[in-house]
Every structure is written in C-alpha cells, then in structure tokens.
Amino acid sequence: MIKTDIAVIGGGPAGICAAIDAAASGARVLLIDRNSQLGGQLIKQTHMFFGSQKQHASKRGIDIPGILAEEMKKYQDKIEVMLDATVLGLYEDWVLTVEQNGKYKKIAPRAIVVATGASERFPAFPNNDLPGIYGAGAVQTLMNVYGVLPGESVFMVGAGNIGLIVSYQLLQAGVKVKGVICRSPKYGGYAVHASKIRRMGVPIMPQHRVIYAHGKEKLERITLIKLDENKKEIPGTEFDIETDVLCISTGLTPLGELLWQIGCEMKFIRELSGHVPIRNEEMETSIPGIFVAGDVAGIEEASSAMVEGRLAGLCCAKRLGFVNPDFDELKQDYLKQLHDLRSGPEGDTIRKGLAKIVI
Amino acid sequence: MLKSTGIPTQKDLETVVPSKERLAKGPVAIMECFEKIPCNPCYTSCKRGAIKEFEDINDRPQLNVDICNGCGVCISNCPGLAIFVVDETYSETEALVKIPYEFSPLPEEGTYVTGLDREGKPVCRAKVVKVQNSKAQDRTPVVAIAVPKELSMVVRCLSLDDYYSDNTIVCRCEEVTLGEIREYIRKGYQTIEEIKRISRCGMGPCQGRTCSQLILEEIAKATGQDVADLKVHTYRQPTLPIKLGLLVGGEDDE
Amino acid sequence: MMNKTASVVIIGGGISGCAIAYSLAKKGVKDVVVVEREYLCSGATGRCGAGVRMQWGTEMNCKLAKYSIEFFETANEELEYEYDIEFKQGGYLIIAATEKEVEQFQKNIKLQNSLGIPSRYITPKEAKEIVPHMDETQILGAAFNPKDGHLNPFHTTQAYANAAQRLGVEIMKFTEVTGIDVENGKIKGVQTTKGYISTPVVVNAAGGYSQLISKMVGVEMPVFSERHQILVTEPVAPMQGPMFMSFSQNIYCQQTPHGSFIMGRGDPNEPRDLRITSSWDFLEEMAKTCIRLLPPLRELRMVRQWSGLYNMSPDRQPIYGPVKEVEGFYLACGFSGHGFMFGPVTGVVISEAILGEEPTIPVHMLGLDRFEKGELILEPSVV
Numbered sequence: 001m002i003k004t005d006i007a008v009i010g011g012g013p014a015g016i017c018a019a020i021d022a023a024a025s026g027a028r029v030l031l032i033d034r035n036s037q038l039g040g041q042l043i044k045q046t047h048m049f050f051g052s053q054k055q056h057a058s059k060r061g062i063d064i065p066g067i068l069a070e071e072m073k074k075y076q077d078k079i080e081v082m083l084d085a086t087v088l089g090l091y092e093d094w095v096l097t098v099e100q101n102g103k104y105k106k107i108a109p110r111a112i113v114v115a116t117g118a119s120e121r122f123p124a125f126p127n128n129d130l131p132g133i134y135g136a137g138a139v140q141t142l143m144n145v146y147g148v149l150p151g152e153s154v155f156m157v158g159a160g161n162i163g164l165i166v167s168y169q170l171l172q173a174g175v176k177v178k179g180v181i182c183r184s185p186k187y188g189g190y191a192v193h194a195s196k197i198r199r200m201g202v203p204i205m206p207q208h209r210v211i212y213a214h215g216k217e218k219l220e221r222i223t224l225i226k227l228d229e230n231k232k233e234i235p236g237t238e239f240d241i242e243t244d245v246l247c248i249s250t251g252l253t254p255l256g257e258l259l260w261q262i263g264c265e266m267k268f269i270r271e272l273s274g275h276v277p278i279r280n281e282e283m284e285t286s287i288p289g290i291f292v293a294g295d296v297a298g299i300e301e302a303s304s305a306m307v308e309g310r311l312a313g314l315c316c317a318k319r320l321g322f323v324n325p326d327f328d329e330l331k332q333d334y335l336k337q338l339h340d341l342r343s344g345p346e347g348d349t350i351r352k353g354l355a356k357i358v359i
Numbered sequence: 360m361l362k363s364t365g366i367p368t369q370k371d372l373e374t375v376v377p378s379k380e381r382l383a384k385g386p387v388a389i390m391e392c393f394e395k396i397p398c399n400p401c402y403t404s405c406k407r408g409a410i411k412e413f414e415d416i417n418d419r420p421q422l423n424v425d426i427c428n429g430c431g432v433c434i435s436n437c438p439g440l441a442i443f444v445v446d447e448t449y450s451e452t453e454a455l456v457k458i459p460y461e462f463s464p465l466p467e468e469g470t471y472v473t474g475l476d477r478e479g480k481p482v483c484r485a486k487v488v489k490v491q492n493s494k495a496q497d498r499t500p501v502v503a504i505a506v507p508k509e510l511s512m513v514v515r516c517l518s519l520d521d522y523y524s525d526n527t528i529v530c531r532c533e534e535v536t537l538g539e540i541r542e543y544i545r546k547g548y549q550t551i552e553e554i555k556r557i558s559r560c561g562m563g564p565c566q567g568r569t570c571s572q573l574i575l576e577e578i579a580k581a582t583g584q585d586v587a588d589l590k591v592h593t594y595r596q597p598t599l600p601i602k603l604g605l606l607v608g609g610e611d612d613e
Numbered sequence: 614m615m616n617k618t619a620s621v622v623i624i625g626g627g628i629s630g631c632a633i634a635y636s637l638a639k640k641g642v643k644d645v646v647v648v649e650r651e652y653l654c655s656g657a658t659g660r661c662g663a664g665v666r667m668q669w670g671t672e673m674n675c676k677l678a679k680y681s682i683e684f685f686e687t688a689n690e691e692l693e694y695e696y697d698i699e700f701k702q703g704g705y706l707i708i709a710a711t712e713k714e715v716e717q718f719q720k721n722i723k724l725q726n727s728l729g730i731p732s733r734y735i736t737p738k739e740a741k742e743i744v745p746h747m748d749e750t751q752i753l754g755a756a757f758n759p760k761d762g763h764l765n766p767f768h769t770t771q772a773y774a775n776a777a778q779r780l781g782v783e784i785m786k787f788t789e790v791t792g793i794d795v796e797n798g799k800i801k802g803v804q805t806t807k808g809y810i811s812t813p814v815v816v817n818a819a820g821g822y823s824q825l826i827s828k829m830v831g832v833e834m835p836v837f838s839e840r841h842q843i844l845v846t847e848p849v850a851p852m853q854g855p856m857f858m859s860f861s862q863n864i865y866c867q868q869t870p871h872g873s874f875i876m877g878r879g880d881p882n883e884p885r886d887l888r889i890t891s892s893w894d895f896l897e898e899m900a901k902t903c904i905r906l907l908p909p910l911r912e913l914r915m916v917r918q919w920s921g922l923y924n925m926s927p928d929r930q931p932i933y934g935p936v937k938e939v940e941g942f943y944l945a946c947g948f949s950g951h952g953f954m955f956g957p958v959t960g961v962v963i964s965e966a967i968l969g970e971e972p973t974i975p976v977h978m979l980g981l982d983r984f985e986k987g988e989l990i991l992e993p994s995v996v
Contacts, residue, residue: 048438048499050398052416058400058436060498172462186362191394192439194365199516201479204365303397344395344417553652556659556767557696559871564847564916595917596891600847604911606900 004030004080005320007096007109008313009087009258012040013302014294015115016068017309018316022113023075025317025324030107031079032098034086039065040117042302044140046172047165050190051303054337061302062144087116090258094289111289111320113312114259115305118252118273118295123157125210132219136166136249143173151245155222156180157210158249159187159194161301166249167197178243181208181224183231190346207231211238213246222246252299264290271353272298278357281335282315283308291316298357300342300350307337366477367393376512377424386429386446386455390420391515392439404436434459435496445511454511455488460502465490466519473522474506474514483510484523530570532563540574544581551575551592564600567592615808619646619783621967622803622810624790624826625818626651627658628766628953629945631773631784632960633816635692638780640964645782646812647774648805650789654770657820658953660889660921662843662877664856664867665954666705666761667730670721670993673930674951675728676974677958684957685764693779694772698764701870704855705761706743707994708752708906711861717993718756725758732758744857746909763856763867766953773960793829793942800830800941814967816943818959821887821922823946830939834932835984836947837885838922841877842895846913848872857907858996864902865996866910874913876903879996891918923950929992931955933979934966943967944981950995 008019011033019031037043045061056064072079085100096107120135122128134142134150136158142148154175156167159182167177177197180187185206187194194204205224211233212223226237253274256266264277265286276298277285284291293312294305311334314324324330342350361367371393381387388409390401395417402410402420409426410433431444440459449455456474466472466487474485485504492500506514521527525538535558548554551561551574560574561567571592579586620642623630626649634647649655665682669675684691685700709715718734725732735757737749743757774784785807792804793815802811819826821838853868866876878899896918904911926932926947936942945963948955962976978988 048440050396050438052397052399053403057398058404058438058497186360187365190396190439191361191365191367192392192396192437192441195361195367195391195477196440198365199475199477199479201475204363206363301397340416341397343415344397346394346396346417550652552655556652556654557771562845562917564914566917593919595919596893597915597918600914600916602912602914603846603900603903606896606915607904607911 001095002030002105002107004028004107004109005322006030006111006113006316007032007107008113008115009096010040010115010117010294010296011035011038011081011083012115012117012294012305013042013064013068014305014309014312015040015113016065016072017306018113018115018291018293018313019079020068020071020075021310021313022317022322023078025314025327026322027078027317027320029079030082030109032082032085032087032107034084036084037065038069038081038083041137044137044144045165045302046144046169049303050301051341055303055306055341057303064302087258090262092262111291111316113291113293113309113316114296115293115309115312116255116258116296118299119255120248121251121253122248123210123250125212127213127215130213130215130219131217132215132244133213133246133248136162136247139166139245139247140169143169149173149175150247152176153178153243154245154247155241155243156247156249158182158251159189159204159206160249160251161189161193163249164189164193164197166247167202168193170247171197171200171202177202178241179203179205181205181210183207183209183227185229209233210246214240219244219246252295254296254298256296259285259290259292259296262287262290267357269298269353269357271349272357274299276357278359280359282331283312284315284319289319298350298353304338304341307334307341310334311338361393367391372512381424382445382447385448386444387424388422388427388429388431388433389443389445389512390422390441391443392420392437392441395419398438400436400438401433401442404433406432431457431501434501435499440499443515447508447511449505452508453505454508455503456506456511456514457501457503458515458517459499460517461499464519465492465500466502466517471521471524472504473518473520474504474510475516475518476513477515479516481518481522482513483507484521485514485517529573530558530560530563532565533559535560535570537573537577540577541581544578549578549582550590551578552590555592561592566595566598617646617808617810618644619810619812620644621646621814621816622812623647623816623818624803625649625656625820626653626774626784626786627656627818627820628770628773628956629820629948629959630816630818631770631777632956633818633945633963634782634784635773635777635780636960636964637967638777638782640968642964642968643781645777646810647777647782647784648788648790648803648810649784649786652786653774653784654767656822657921657924658766658770660843660919661766661953662865662867662875663766663953664705664761664763664865666758666856668705668707668721668725668732668756668758668761668994670717670724671930671990672724672728673976673979673990674992675725675730677931677955678951679728679730680961680974681955681957682760682762685769688769688772688957692772692776694768694775696768696771698769698772699870700762700764702760702762704743704757704759705858706740706855707756707858707860708740708862709754709756710752710859712753714861715753718754721994722756730758731760732756743855744853744907746852747857747907748905751906757855761856763869769956773956790826790829793826795830795939798938798940800939814941814943816945816963816967818945820946820948820952821924823924823944827944830942832936832938832942832981834947834981836924836926836932838887838924839883839885840888840890840920841879841883841923841950842891842899842918842920843875843877844896844899844915844918846874846915849913859906860994860996862902862906863996864899864906866903866907873916874910877996878902887922889920889922891920924952925949927984928989929995930990931959931979932981933959933962933976934981936981949992
C-alpha cells in the first residue's frame with residue numbers, strides 16, 4: 001500500500017496544475033497517469049492556445065507540459081509521478097487500485113483530485129466501425145505524437161474547436177481535408193479557427209450529417225444528408241463523398257467513472273456535455289476530500305482546466321491542513337481567471353451549466 | 360455568414376479595414392477577429408500600446424491605427440492567426456501582405472507563390488518578399504508577399520503551388536501550360552476559340568471544363584477586358600466521352 | 614470606323630482566303646486585305662476532316678489535289694511557320710464494296726497513274742495489312758495512294774496567314790462584310806462592320822456563305838450549302854496509318870498524329886440551309902458504319918461532335934475565276950467539301966487570274982459560266 005497526502009488522478013493540464021498547487025501548499029502528492037508521459041491531450045495540440053498569459057495563451061499546447069514540468073521541478077521532493085498507471089477502482093475506504101506495467105498496486109491517499117478528463121463521442125451510423133474511421137483524438141495521436149498520417153484525404157465530422165483545429169493540423173501535415181460538417185446552422189468552434197481552414201480552401205458545411213459509410217476492407221466513401229434548421233433530415237438530399245478517412249469530432253463527454261464508484265452525487269448537465277459531479281466553488285464534490293478539475297467536471301477549454309486544477313490543488317491541500325500562505329489571494333485570482341474565461345458570449349453555455357451544478 | 364461559412368462578410372471586414380488615407384501612410388495591422396472569445400495576447404504583445412487595453416478578456420481588439428506602425432509582432436502572437444499586416448506603400452502597383460503561415464516547407468524569399476483569398480481560392484501570383492521565422496515567433500512564421508494593390512484586402516493565405524507560373528498546366532487533357540497560353544495571347548490569339556484551335560486547349564475529353572475559365576481570365580488580364588464581356592467557347596455534345604460501341608446499341612454495355 | 618483603300622479585298626479567312634492573300638503578296642501585290650467575320654478558320658476550314666488526297670475521278674481534281682499535296686510537303690519551310698502544320702502522309706485507303714466501285718476505281722487509278730499519282734488497286738488481304746483492324750470480308754478490293762494524308766487545318770491556315778502578314782497583308786478579324794459597291798459594272802468597294810474599304814477587286818472565298826456574298830453584287834450561283842457532321846475520339850496510341858474511306862458505305866475515318874480518330878459521313882437527306890448544329894442520329898449512324906468496317910474502334914470514346922458547311926457545286930468541282938457580270942469580282946468557292954485540300958492551288962490560280970498571268974494549272978473550264986454552257990464533268994468520288 002502506497003501512502004500519500006493527495007492522489008491526483010490524471011496527468012493532463014488540470015491534474016498537473018492541481019499537483020503543483022497542492023505541493024506548493026506543502027502536501028505530498030502522487031500524480032497518476034495512464035500514459036507514458038504527462039500532458040494528457042496537450043501533447044497533441046500543436047496550435048497556439050487562447051486565453052491570457054496566465055493560462056499560457058499564445059503558447060502551443062505541446063509546449064505547455066514542458067512549461068508545467070519546469071514548474072513541477074520546484075516541488076520535486078513533494079510530487080511523485082506514476083506513469084503508465086491505470087486507476088482501476090476507487091473504493092469506499094478511499095483505496096485506489098492501480099495497474100502499472102503489468103503490476104497491481106494499491107494507493108491510500110488522504111484526499112483525491114479526480115482529473116480524468118473526457119472520452120470522445122461517436123455518432124451511430126451503419127459501418128461506423130470500418131477501418132479509416134477515427135476519433136479526432138486518435139487522429140491527433142497518430143499525427144502529432146507518432147508522426148503517422150491517417151490517410152490521403154480526410155472528411156471531418158464536427159465543427160467544434162477540436163474538429164476545426166484537427167482539420168487545420170491535418171492540412172499542416174499535408175493531408176487533404178475534403179470538408180467539415182456539423183448539424184447546426186452555425187458551427188460551434190471559434191470563427192478564427194474556421195476562417196483559418198476556410199482560407200486554405202476547406203469547405204465548411206453546416207446542417208449535414210453522415211448517414212452511411214461505404215467500403216469493403218476499409219472506408220471508401222460516405223453518404224451525407226442535409227438537415228433543416230431543426231437538424232431534421234431532408235429526404236432526397238443524400239449525396240456521396242469519396243474519402244479514405246472519416247474523422248469524428250462530435251464532442252467529448254466527461255469521464256466520471258471513479259466519481260460514480262465512490263458515490264459522488266452526479267447530475268446530467270447538457271451544457272457541460274454529460275454527467276458531472278455536484279461541487280462547490282473550491283471544486284470539492286459532495287464527498288468531502290474528493291475534488292475534481294478539468295473536463296471531468298464539465299467539458300471546457302484547456303485554459304480553464306488548468307485554472308480549475310490549480311484551484312482544486314490549492315483547496316484540496318487546505319482540506320488536509322496544508323494552507324498556502326497566499327491562499328486567499330490565490331483563490332481569488334483563480335476564481336477571477338475562471339470568471340473572465342467564461343464571461344464572453346462563448347462562455348454563455350458553460351455559465352448556464354455551472355449555475356446548475358455548483359453549490 | 361461568418362459563423363456558418365468561416366468567411367467574414369463585407370460588413371465584418373468594414374469594421375477592421377483602415378481608411379484609404381491611413382493605408383496610404385504605410386503598413387498597418389488588420390485584425391480580422393470578429394467574435395468575442397476569451398483571448399488577449401494581441402493586446403499584451405503590442406509594445407506600442409496600439410491595441411486598447413482589454414477590460415474583459417472577451418473583448419475584441421480595438422486597434423488605434425495612428426499608433427500602429429505595422430511592425431507585425433502581434434501576428435505570431437495571435438492564437439487565431441487572425442492578424443495580418445498590409446502595406447499599400449510597398450510599390451506603385453503592389454501591396455505587401457504579411458500572413459501567418461504555419462506550414463512546411465516555408466516558401467523561399469524571392470520565389471513566387473499563389474495568393475489565396477479567404478475562401479482559399481487562388482486569386483493572383485505573389486512574390487515572396489520576406490519570411491520571418493524567429494524564435495520569438497515561436498513556429499508561427501510570417502510570410503510577406505507582394506500582391507497587386509487591388510487585392511491587398513483579398514489575399515489572406517498562400518499556396519506554394521505557383522498556379523500562375525508559366526509552367527502551370529492549364530489544360531490537363533492536352534498538357535498546355537499557362538506560359539504557352541500567355542504566348543499565344545501575346546501573338547494575337549485573343550479569343551478562346553482561336554486559342555483552342557492553335558493549342559488544342561479544350562479539345563480533350565473534358566471539353567474545356569477546367570481550362571476555359573483560366574484562359575478567359577488570362578485573356579482578360581492581358582487585354583484589359585472584363586471576363587464578363589468575353590465570348591466563351593462553343594459547347595459541343597457530348598458532355599462526357601462515350602464509347603462508340605455504346606452508341607450503336609445495348610450489347611456493348613459494360 | 615476607318616475608311617481605307619486596298620488593291621484586293623478577300624472575303625473569308627479560311628484556307629482559301631489566306632492562301633490567295635499569301636500568293637498575291639508573294640507576287641508583290643501591296644495592300645491586300647482579308648476580311649473575316651469571326652476568327653481565322655471559324656468556318657468550314659476549321660470544321661473539316663482535313664484529309665488530303667490525290668485520288669480523284671476527274672483529271673482536273675487530280676491535278677488540283679496533286680499540286681496542293683506537293684505544296685503541303687514543304688509548307689512548313691515555304692511559309693516559314695513557327696509551329697507545325699502536322700502533315701502526315703499515311704495514304705488513303707478507299708475501299709470498294711460494290712462491283713460498280715471496283716470498276717470505277719480501276720478507271721480512276723488509270724487516270725491518276727497517267728498524271729503521276731502513285732495510286733494502286735489492292736486486294737482485301739493487302740488492305741488488311743495496311744489497316745489491320747478492318748473487317749476485310751466486307752470489301753471486294755481497295756484503292757491506295759501512299760502520298761495522300763492529313764494535316765492540321767488551323768495550323769495550315771495560320772501558317773498562310775502569318776506568312777501573308779509578314780508580306781504586308783492586313784487581316785481584319787471579327788469584321789463582317791455588309792455590302793459590296795459596284796459602279797458601272799465594276800467593283801468599287803466593300804462595306805464592313807469596321808468601315809469602308811475602297812477596292813477594285815473582291816475575291817469571294819466565303820465558303821458556305823459564298824452564295825450570299827455573290828448575291829451582294831447580283832451574281833446568282835447554282836450552289837447550295839449543306840451541313841456535314843463529324844466526330845472526334847479521345848487520343849489513343851497510333852494504330853491506323855491511312856485515311857480509311859468508302860463512298861458507297863459513306864465514311865471517312867482518320868487517326869491524326871495527335872492520336873485521336875476523326876470520322877465523318879454525309880447524309881443524303883440533309884436540309885440545304887446554313888445550320889451547323891449537331892445531331893444524335895449522326896452519332897449512331899457514324900458509330901454503326903465505323904464499327905461494321907473497323908470493329909475494334911467500338912472501344913474508343915468519342916469526345917466531341919460538330920458540323921460544318923459543304924459549299925456544293927453542281928459538278929462537285931470548285932468554281933474559280935472572274936465573272937462576266939461584274940469586273941473585279943472573283944470566285945473561289947463551290948468546293949463541295951474539298952476546299953481545304955485545294956487551298957494551295959486555289960491561292961496560286963486565283964492570284965494568277967487577278968494578275969492576268971498564265972495559270973499554273975489551266976482552270977478556265979472551272980468558271981461560273983460552265984453551268985450555263987452545260988460543260989459539266991461530274992466528280993464521282995465524294996463523301
């Protein structure tokens with residue numbers, strides 16, 4: 001049994017920041033991640049980030065783990081990192097069971113920050129299991145981590161920021177992007193991301209849906225259908241497009257399995273893209289001592305995930321008695337940053353969702 | 360509509376394009392950021408204070424065009440790649456457009472590329488005047504290209520394929536290059552029918568589907584006419600090639 | 614609008630008009646003007662099948678063709694053309710499908726040989742060796758002349774036009790003749806959409822529209838214009854050397870140096886108007902005939918069809934020279950489908966007629982008055 005003050009589950013932007021702030025407050029932290037390097041989805045993000053300087057705006061996602069790692073070094077005597085370690089269960093006695101490199105381990109923390117992120121949503125249509133149909137995350141991993149092209153031509157389903165950004169990254173890798181569709185009359189991502197790929201000649205096609213994938217051994221073409229303004233299919237508007245890769249980027253859903261296991265109170269909040277834990281402004285769930293941060297608490301941008309992580313780490317440490325000397329100041333700053341990030345029209349949905357879940 | 364097409368409208372653009380007088384004074388930033396999103400590096404990157412302080416991180420950038428000297432530092436700092444610098448004083452006939460370009464390979468200074476508009480459509484040949492790729496730019500290189508002055512507010516991207524070079528194949532069926540077409544036009548073959556006959560352009564299986572528009576544009580450019588006023592070529596049957604065997608009856612169907 | 618003066622105005626910018634202009638200029642005539650309603654070759658020249666043959670059934674046509682083909686052999690050099698007229702002498706294989714044709718061909722070949730034309734009568738087996746993809750069981754024999762061939766009508770006309778321009782000829786494109794002034798029985802000038810041209814000499818080389826031009830000076834001609842259709846296929850690897858032709862089966866079919874096959878046929882029911890549209894029944898009939906005689910061509914894809922006007926004279930021979938009604942009005946028309954291949958000789962004999970020189974080939978019997986006199990020798994060998 002491994003003992004620690006705080007176990008942070010998930011080494012993405014939220015988890016790393018939580019570990020840093022918890023350690024900065026004086027707690028011993030075990031940072032657990034199932035991949036062989038920290039950074040989560042950041043390690044695939046080759047584009048510049050939005051936000052302000054505090055969230056490393058204008059820096060590239062891939063560079064942020066490095067910047068955070070530098071910061072972590074300051075607390076290396078406090079933070080232990082467990083890589084290639086998958087948390088299998090969180091039990092009522094707060095024991096975490098972990099599989100790491102073929103070994104089974106148990107961890108007994110005094111408090112937990114769950115920062116497990118999200119999983120990709122996949123729309124249902126016939127043959128959606130054909131080789132050549134990938135999630136956006138898989139395409140990013142192939143391209144940006146392993147340097148492998150997914151194919152010669154890609155059709156993108158989903159025009160949120162991820163769909164638009166991955167389209168841009170595909171273009172950068174020299175792949176032909178044949179089009180981007182979304183169901184709504186307006187695409188969901190930022191206009192600047194859309195303009196970036198549009199001026200490279202990629203058509204953006206709102207009000208379309210994939211209804212069929214064709215191919216024998218692998219994907220050869222897809223059938224699309226037009227939707228009316230209420231996202232209803234318009235019969236007779238089906239047409240085919242040839243493509244060897246279909247990239248699905250129809251959204252993420254919070255990955256809250258561990259929270260369910262331990263019995264946190266969960267609620268389905270459409271604005272936050274799924275079931276999320278009820279929590280207070282310090283990111284503490286209905287079970288005292290269990291905190292959340294990042295996409296598991298509701299799908300948002302990496303910038304807010306990092307701030308949430310810092311806030312959760314800071315407050316989680318305090319829960320155990322490790323009170324940062326600048327606690328009030330830091331907490332107010334983090335809350336202000338979060339408020340600012342969510343204040344614009346783009347943050348409208350998030351604000352609505354949070355109003356339903358933060359107590 | 361920007362939020363359905365990704366292409367800013369004329370109305371959007373009117374809010375960011377400086378006056379003629381300002382443009383005549385020299386380089387200036389064009390901030391094509393039309394949506395309130397939580398992002399402010401443009402403001403924090405401008406050391407001259409030309410961009411108004413953000414009260415709210417969701418503010419749209421407000422550029423004071425009289426303070427902005429078009430240095431372009433903000434270009435590489437904009438995560439949305441939405442900032443361009445236009446210098447209409449570059450030469451008598453050309454404007455310099457600075458574009459953030461995150462693709463490899465980078466163009467080489469002195470070579471020719473193709474200027475693309477906001478839809479990615481090729482609109483002109485452009486000379487690469489400068490490629491800046493310093494450490495401070497952090498992998499968002501800035502490419503300065505010279506474009507015809509009237510396209511300074513049109514060109515917003517570039518393609519390394521030099522569509523407008525003499526070597527570009529115009530007619531794929533008959534492998535006729537743009538250079539050949541230009542030579543024919545210079546020699547007085549100034550209608551599409553004449554060019555078709557002298558060069559075979561448009562006589563191939565595609566019947567001019569791809570080349571005729573390009574040829575018309577070249578004629579218009581060379582003769583100072585409007586494409587709309589030019590006669591198009593005769594459209595002859597059939598629209599798609601068909602096997603002789605199929606014309607005589609069913610037994611040869613595949 | 615500009616008014617100008619010319620020594621000769623040639624109406625029509627096809628092969629005939631450009632060749633006449635060149636020949637006149639070469640003989641030193643200044644101020645020659647060619648007036649073309651559209652662009653050069655926009656009429657029959659640019660629409661023709663562009664085959665050239667010496668194998669004719671009248672002595673006159675044989676001589677005219679032989680002269681012209683011998684000119685084509687050196688035309689690139691003679692006209693100092695910067696491109697290539699693409700002359701290919703793959704011969705003409707004219708098949709005999711009926712006993713009557715066998716008889717006619719043997720007569721023709723005798724005549725042709727007497728004029729120095731190296732044509733010969735061959736068996737179906739020999740014909741098959743020359744065009745391996747033909748169905749030789751359909752024929753009784755064939756006539757073959759290796760000197761016949763094919764060339765590019767646009768480049769050939771352009772070559773003449775460029776050479777003429779270098780010698781001072783003015784070519785007015787996109788200029789339509791709207792009237793011709795005659796005073797006291799003499800040509801005075803030409804009205805055009807781009808101004809008036811004072812001139813004592815007008816040549817009518819207007820192809821399918823020649824009867825309309827003659828009418829402007831009150832000369833009625835017994836000619837009519839008839840649509841002939843044609844198709845071209847995608848280019849393929851060289852497989853057919855000669856032009857393949859049949860009068861009784863109504864087909865000509867040639868592979869150009871570029872690789873595409875050009876083929877056409879006549880239609881006895883063609884209305885005699887000025888239409889140059891295309892029809893689907895032509896395609897079907899053409900494909901049927903072609904596939905029956907040349908079965909492997911069924912696999913070729915046709916890419917385009919078009920049509921042009923034959924300016925048909927009663928004896929299927931050209932109408933050359935002055936007319937007695939109007940002084941200074943010369944005819945170069947009524948070519949009945951052979952105007953392109955007769956281009957070089959047309960240029961020479963018309964320029965000689967205008968200048969009053971001794972003709973290289975005596976063509977006085979090809980004047981318009983032959984139809985009044987009834988001195989007709991009908992050309993039997995026409996598709």
